[in-house]
Structure formats: C-alpha cells, structure tokens
Amino acid sequence: METFLQVLVSGLMLGALFAIVSVGLTLIFGIVKVVNFAHGEFLMLGMYLVYLFTTKLGIHPLLTSVIVAPLLFVAGVATQRFIIQPLMSARDDHIQIFATVGLSTALINLALLLFGADIANTPASGLRTPITIGPVRVLLGQLVILAVSIMLVIGLQAFLKRTQTGRAIRAVAQNRAAAQLMGINVNRIYMLTFGIGAACVGLAASMVAPLYPTSPNIGTYFVLTAFVVVVLGGLGSLTGAFAGAMIIGLIDSFAGFYIGSDVREVVVFGMFLLILILKPSGLFSNRLSLSHVSP
Amino acid sequence: MRKTVTDTTLDTAMTQARSKTLPWKRIGLFAAGMLALLIIPILIGNQFVSHIFVTIFIFAGLSTAWNIVGGYAGQLSLGHAIFYGIGAYAGIILMNLGISPWLGMFVGAAVSMVVAVAISYPCFRLRGPFFSLATIAFLEVFRVLALHFRELTGGATGLMIPLKFGWEWMVFRDRTPGLLIAFGMLMVALGVAWWIRSHRLGFYLVATRERESAAQAAGVSTVKVRLIAVAASAALTAMIGTFHAMYLTFIDPSSVFSLTTSIQIAMFALIGGIGTIFGPLVGALFLVPLSELARGWLGAQALGLHGFVYGIVLVLVVLFMPNGIVGLTGRFFNGKNDEKKAQAAPIAAAARASRPPIGNDILVVDHLDKHFGGLHVTRDVSLTLKEGEILGLIGPNGAGKTTVFNMISGFLKPSSGTVKVRAADGSMMMPVTPGDFAAIGVGRTFQIVQPFAAMTVEENIMVGAFHRHSDVREAREVARETAHRMGLGHYLDAEARGLTIGGLKRLEVARVMAMKPRILLLDEVMAGINQADVRRAIDLMLSIRDTGVSIIAIEHVMQAVMSLSDRVIVLSSGQIIAEGKTQDVVRDKQVIEAYLGKDFVHAEA
C-alpha cells in the first residue's frame, strides 16, 4: 500500500512536470496550429539561461523566471515572426514542421558549441529538499512545479476568457478568416501566442533546471511526451492538457513500476495511439478546439 | 503522354521543358542524365566517391518512395524508418539463416506492406500534424519492440551479416556491383513513382490530397487509393532498407528505427520539391554532398559547429525555397504562369438533339429525415426523379436543399428514410457511400466549389473522366472535349487555384460531366455565371438531358429554373411545401410566402 501510494505520488509529480512543460506547447499547437519540434529546445535554452543566471549572478533559480520568461517570450515572437509567419502562406503546411526541425537542430548544436556536451548543473537552492508526508516522499521543487502548473493553467484560462486579447486569441483559434474579417490582426495574435507559449516554457525552465541535469539534448527527452500530452488533452484545451499530463505521468509511473522500465515507452505511446485513433478529438476536447480529423 | 507529370505549374523545369520537346528527346535527355550519375563514380573509380553515390542513390530512392505517400497523397509520414527497418531486419535475419537477401528483400517488402496497411488504415482519419505525430509514435513503438525482442533482432547490440561475398549475398569486395544495385533500386523507385503519377492512381492520389470530398464525389475510393500508395511506398522503402543493411553489414534498432532517418528522408523530398517525380532525387543530389562537405570543413573546427550550420541552412532553405529546388527552377522558367487570373471563355453553344421521352423512376427518395441532436434539418422528404427528366429543387436559404443533396449522394447518412437508385441494368439499388453513388452513376457538384487547387484545369476534369476511362490518354481526350464545351478550353494548363469563381463553377460542372453520370445533381451552378452565359448554360443542360441524363438542379436563378425544369419541388424549413409543374408552383401562395414573407402575399392579394 505504501509503495502504491508512492508510485501514485511519483506519477502525479511526473505529471506536473509534463504539464508545466506542455502548457506552452498547448497554446502554440492549439492556436497557431504549428507542430513546433523546437519546443524542447526552448526548454533547453531556458534551462541554460537559468543555469547561467544562478551560477554567474547567484540568483535563486525560481527568481530567474522573471528574466528568463521574458527572454523566451522574445525568442518565441521572433520564431513566429521570422520563421513560421513567412511559411503560413506556403502551399504545403508541412513545411513549417521542417523549419522547426531545422531550428531544433541548430539550437541543440548551438548549445553544444557554447556549453559543451557535459551536463550543466544548476544549484538546487533548497528545491531538492525531500518532504515526507505520511508514507510518501516528494521534493519541495516538485510541489512547486505542481502548484505553479495549476496556477498557470488557471491564470491562462482566465486570460483567454476575460481579457480582450484573450478573446481575440480564441477567436483566431476558432476561425482565422472570420477573426481577420472582424478586424483582428491575426499575425499579431499569432506572434503574441507563440511568445506567451515560449514564455511559459521559460517559467518551466526555472523550476525544471534545479531538479534535472541540463544538457544539449534535454529538450529531446521532453518533446515527444509534450506532444502526446497536448493531443490527449484535446487541441488547445489547457485544462485538457493538464489532465492529459497527469494521466501520462501516472501511466508512466505505474507502467514503470508494475511492467518494467524497458517497455514503459511502448505503454505510453500505445495509449497515445489508441486514444488518437479511437477518440481523435482528445480526451478533454472543449468546444473551442477544432476537430483535426476528416469528417 | 504530352504532359504526364505536371503536378503544379511550379513543377519541374524538366517537365515543362519536356512538354515542349519530342518524347524521344526527353527520354534521351533523362537517360543521359541518369547514366552520367552511374558512370561518374565508376569512372572516378574511388571507394569514397562510390560510397557518396551509393548514399545518394539510397536516400534518393527512399525519398522517392516516401514521396508517393508524403507528396502525392499528402500524408506527411515521419515514420517511414519503420519500413526501412523491417526491410533491413528481414534481410539480415534471413541471411543469417542462409537465405539470400534477394529473397529476404521481398519478404521484408511483404511484411512492410502488411504493417503499412495495418497502421495507416486507422491513421488516415487523422489530418496534417496529427498523422505525422501518430507515425512518430508508431516508430518509437517499433524501436522499443526491436530492443525488447532480442531473440529475433539481437536487441540493442544489433545484428551483423556473415561476410559471404557475391551477387547471391548482395555483399561485394568490389565497389561497382553495390553501386549498380543501389542505382537499380533508385531506378525502380523512380519507375514506380513515375508510373503512379502518370496513371489514374496518381491523379486520384493528388485529387484526394487536394480535396477529399470532391474526390469521393468523382468516384474515387479515397481510402483505397491511399492504402495502395502507402503499401507501394512501404514495399519500396523496405527493399532499399534490405540493400542498405547489406551495404552497412551491421544494423541496430537505434540506427534503423530512427526518427532522424525518417525526417531526413522526408527532408530530401521537401528540399528537392515535394510531390514531384524528380524532386527527391534532386534533393538528395544536393544535400548528401553538401552535408559531407560541411562535415569535412566544419566538423573538426568545433563541437556542434557543423550541426549548427546545417540547422540554419535548413531553416533558410525552407524559408526561401518553400517549393523546393525543383519549384525554384520551375518558377524561374515560367514566372508568369501562376500570376494570371484565368477568365473563362463563353460556354460553347450546344447542339441539341431531339429529346427522348421521359422514362421510369430512376431515383426514389422516401421519407428522408435528418436531425443533428434536436435540430431537424429535413423532415419527411420524399421525391422521385424520372429518367430524362429535369427536376428543379428550390427554396429559401437554409431550407435544407444541400442537405438533401448530401443525403442522395452518400455524403450524409440520413437519420431515417431511404434513397433508391435504378442501376444501369434496371435493378433498384440502395447505395450508401459516395463511392457507391458515383459507381451507380450519380454525379454531383458542390455549392461551395471544391477544385483540386494544385492541379491544372485539364487534370481536374480528368479526375472525373477517369471514372469511365482508366486509360490516361482517353481520359485526357474526354477532359479536353468537356473543357471546350464548358468554355475552359483555353485554360487547360492553368492551375485551378488561378480561376475566377465563375471559372471554378464551370470546372465543377465539367468535372462531373466528364464522369458521364446517369443522374446529375447540380448545386447552384448558375451562380456566378454572367447573364449571357446563363442562356448557354441552360442550353448545355438541356443538351445533356437530351442524351438521356436525369438531372436534379438546386437553383436560385429563376430564369434557369423556369426554362430548365420539367417539375419543381419547393423545400422550406426542411419540408416539401409544394411540388408540380413549374408554372403552377411559382404561383403557389405558400411558396411565395416562404420566399418573400407573408406581407408580400397579402400585398399581392
């Protein structure tokens, strides 16, 4: 029973990690409708920034988000403006995928060039402190991730529902052409969305970096899982993505413990395929999201 | 055979040039080019150069095979390494059992085809990026399974071949035979790709990619053609995989079931020109030497520099050559082509034969109901169409006319009620899918035009013509003749996306006419046609009717309704409110009320 609880809690904590990493992708994938293969590299970039700010300037990792998130916002806006937007009118929408693959390759190698292949170690600054609750143990940092990811989802949800800009973003997501006719500057909305998505990753980086060793390839460990989470949650649904992340975290944890670590990827991807095929609109699709299957 | 491969007007300069030269000259040019590719490495006589060319041939071949699915069918698979891996493992596993890879190659191809169909069938419902993500997930699953089933695959440590030499084993001390086989594989892949693209299957694939519903209406079994494409592509990929494994002599799961390889395969096609026959080859010819050189120059400079430059170059190429190298050269040679807006010519005056008598019921609709949740779109619609008759279907906007059309062409399943169609042999059938309806001779147009945007006008109409003629030449004849009748004769080579809305309406009709349907469902085809042409269009419809075709026309242009229809049915709020001779119906109070409101009726009275 104790073990079961620990597996459960580990799964939830892993889910929170996936959630915080995937929230930004949900926005980008759900609204701009671009498969951003460089998403993981944004995280990697953010983690290196956190590493630099903590080790060189001695700032607490959580505080670095104040600098790192805006920096990534700029990176996101630039990516949308200079790479994605010019391709929006291309005949083949596949082409954007390859642009992001190129970006991802460039960023991984840039990190290799600047930081080398060795791991960069962000000081834990107390975030690795284990906390014992009854029979289970979690890290302080993991609880922070869980709390922040919940707040982030609630905050973004409110932003999308309550503010003028948020409503414009939703309008663009629902029907780009109609939104354009209503006088919404679609390109601006896309840039903003991409920026916010990237900023979320920056925020995530400030919490992930103290817990996980940073290396040029760290992004690739996350990116497929993040896509799985976003698709499971239903395109563009923030709460859906959060729930999807929790489910993947739990599946991963339980499959790892009860089946074996060598095949847990098969279980996760198998579940993903099953849900994609049986319920392609995602487990928690809201009415906002567009269907992504042929009628 | 004048122009067999044009996908888009931005297609290869080769193609464009070739369409203007004599066939034998084209073939000669192509043969010379390919021969040069083979002879250069043999003449240079150096192992490393041979290796570069073998790599080019292999990746060009893989990419050409991928292009059948990714380009023609527009399904961006990022899991093609699955088939490559199956081929590689089949070849090596069987060779270790003493079976020649020439045989193993076909075993791998067969397994790949089965796997391809099994994983593609459920995935084809997924659009765009979701399909890509699903293929990536399948690839990951295959990789982990290959790691896990060690008895079969050797697990993570991989499999090696015994070094047995000779043609029988596909392993050579000499470099020329490997070069020949790789070249042969590329030629086979190019041959299959060319064959598909220049035959009905290719037209169907591109049509399905461009507009699935319109393709279905044209009688294309969209799932079937895509499965054929994916099976052919998988088989080719697996065969090349077998050879590459023999060439490498050693494989392991992470190197064969690799996402990087999958992306690379797609990338060559993309850079060369996606959806074109030679694009993948051009892409590989460009990229393989380039990355070799980049590695040579930058690789030793600093860790990651070469990868960084490679990534940046990739982004730049995608940004500035979004249509690939082939597209770039195409644009260079025919800059004007995609700029001009085609304005359709007048519709040809139709010669009228004498009208055959109206015959038996050919389409019987009984009590059709359709509701979405609590919303009733049509209620108890029954109607009958007789052979050789024109039935007008009118009613205010939102009356449910198009919904009725969708139900009597298989695009919408009725909630209740039946649709029966008399087949050519006289029996009454109950078709279900759009394919069934098309097969039995029901052709339809769409109110919102659905052109195959990237195909030319001629090719658009050919997709319809293929319904009756499987031969490309015949279909082209029919398409041209139909195009001339619809006043599209001048725009045969123009891309459909360049047409005006009037032109697109005509294209819609031309495509369905080329199917030579027995029952024609026309959804507001007169809208957007100028006044002068409406008269000609009416004559055209009448001449079609005179050949024995039965027509139901949804129409708002009253002139057309009045002069065309033998009978009229009026639909309002999903129900039939009037039916009968045209003259009688338009005087019906209820009809006027439905159209113009109660006040108008009172004013009249």
Add this chain to the structure above:
Amino acid sequence: MKLPNLLKMTAAAIVLSASAAHADVKFGALYPFSGQLALLGEESARGLEIAVDEINAAGGIQGEKVVLVKGDAVDNNQAIGEARRLISLEKVSAIFGTYSSARSIAASQVAELSGIPYFELGAVADEVTSRGLKYMFRTNPYAKDMGEMVVDMVVEKVAPGLGKQPSDLKIGIIYEDSSYGTSVSKHQADFAKEKGLNIVLSSGYPAATVDMSSLVLQLKQAGADVVLQTSYQNDSVLFLQQANEAGYKPAAVIGGGGGYSMQPTADAVGHDVIENVLDVDFTQFLVNTKATPGLEAFVEAYKKKYGIAPRSGHSLNNYVGAKALMESIGKAEGFEPDAIVEAVKAIDIADGQTAAGYGIKFGENGQNERAAMMGMQWQGGKLVAVYPDAAAVSKLNVAK
C-alpha cells in the same frame, strides 16, 4: 551544376592526397567528432594524437613520420563512408578508433573487406572482436572484463566488508538499453550467476529519460543490497539523486563506467551523495602509479598539448593501445597489411608495464587477453583506484 563541382573537388582531393603520400606513413583516426558521442570521441582521439607525437619525436615508425588522417564517424553509414575515404582516398596503412562500438563494428567490416588492419582502442561491445575478423585487433578491455570485475568486487570486497556471504546479497542490475548497457549487464548477470549471486531485479531503461523513480521503487521493493548500473551521464545523475531522495540506500552502488567516471556527474549529484559509490571502468588517473608506469608523463603531455587535465580515462587507454601498436609496427618491415598484422601479433607486454596497468597480448580473435578494467571509488569528491590491490591508492570503503 552540382555534379561538376563535386567532381572537381574530388579530383582535387585525389591529387592532393597523391602528392602528400610521400615518405610519411598515414594512419586513419576514426572517431565520432560530431554528434552526440562527440565529447568522448574527441577525448579518445587525443590519446591517439599524443601517442603519435611521442612516436614521431622518437624518430617515427621505420624511420617514417606518422601522419594521422581524421575521419568523423557520426553514424553507421558515415562510419562506413569515412572508412572508405581513409582507405581509398587517403591510402592509410591502418585505422585506429573508434570509441563507439556500433561505429567500430560497421567500419571494421569495410577495413576487413579492403584488407586494412583495424585497431580498436576504446569500444567495449563483444561483437567488435567476436566476428573472427583477420585484420581486427582490440587493445582495451571490453564488456566482459567490466562485468567480470564488477562481480569480483562484489564477491571479494563488498560481501566481506558487509560481513555477509556473497550468496546472501541481493543484486539489482539496471542498465541503459542501448548496446553499451545491454552488453555489459549481460556479462554482469552471467558472472553473477556463475558466482552464485542472487539477482533480484534486472531491468533496462532508455538513457533519454527524465524520471527513474519507478525503477528506484522497484529496487527498494526488491530489497536490493547492491545495485549495478551501466549508464551514461544523465541517467547516472538521475538515479543517484532519485535513490537518495527516495531514502533508498543500498549497501553498494557499482557503476559501469560511462557517467560514473566523470567529475561533472559527482558535482551534479553532490559529493556527499556520491561518496563511496564504486565504479569499474578504464584506468583513470588517481591510481598507484607503480602499477601504471608512464601515466604521469602522459598527463603532463596531455596538459601541455590541450591546456587542461584529461577529462576521462578514454584518452589514456587510447594512448596506451596506440603506442604499443605503433612501436610493434616499427619492428616490422614495410607497411603491408600482413606485415603489420604479423608484427602486432608478436606483441607481448606484461601486466604493470603500461600506463594503463594492463599488459598486451592478442588472442586468436584479436582481443587483448591481458586487458583489464580497474575498480574505483568516489572518495571525497575524487575518483580513486581501489581495486585490484596492486593499483589501489586507497582502501575500498564499504558502509555497513
């Protein structure tokens, strides 16, 4: 447009290589210099470079200066391509390499077909020398040596230190699921069974993972006293951290090289956490230099040439292998493949005579039969040799 260019360049390359081929003897240096394996690929190549410097300083081989030609084996297809380039374009007399087992296996097939000797100085998979190749020789210890020494350490040191019979210990074997982890763990399991150890868990996992907590829980549940992990850097750090945080404290953790031998791993995990963790790998640098003559000179040469201390023992092992091989080739007549092979087969260096400690004598299959790993332990933030006793600079600690 592109083809003629390529042709020109190739032609130029041929001319260049032809003119450079005078008087010098060329050897290929085939390592992954880019891509994911670049770090240790380059580190390995540095050992070879230092060996060449020393040989040239001493007058070269058979009076001729040694020239190294680099080849970048970033993936298997590339390894083959580069091997072909080295052999046919550069006309090297032998190829040295490769760090990565997969690249070594692929490239050595090409060398074998061309009849060019292939010297492996660092790859550990069994298959490198188990294929019966005529021109393949490996100087470094491999997966089997690693598995054997890990189990020996458990039996001879850990169990007595805990005051238990070896068969009473519960052993958990975890490994990253690529070729490296799989082959080492297989030998660990085989030797453990041979010695009557009790394996309670054996599980692979993908090295590219962000969470190992379920594996930690499995080990904890199974009550493993000794954990044998074969891993890269990321997963070594994750395991050690997550085990610590889950309150799981096995009596001994023995790493199989990879991440366990690297200083950044210790810094990332924390020196207190990694204290007393054991490691079996190539000879590193904090050893009893009586057993490894020439080690200090090597470290000096390395520092002088590259400006930093060696980053891992890979360079040392490549250096030792390359130097012994080149010295033996110096005793041959000419650089014909068969002459080289004959000279190399005659090598007979006793244990304790090289900078890595192990001797060199090739067996039938071309594997150095005297090659041995070394047992080390993290003590006070440093990785020090503790096993075998002759090479030890410190006592092997076992926390009860």
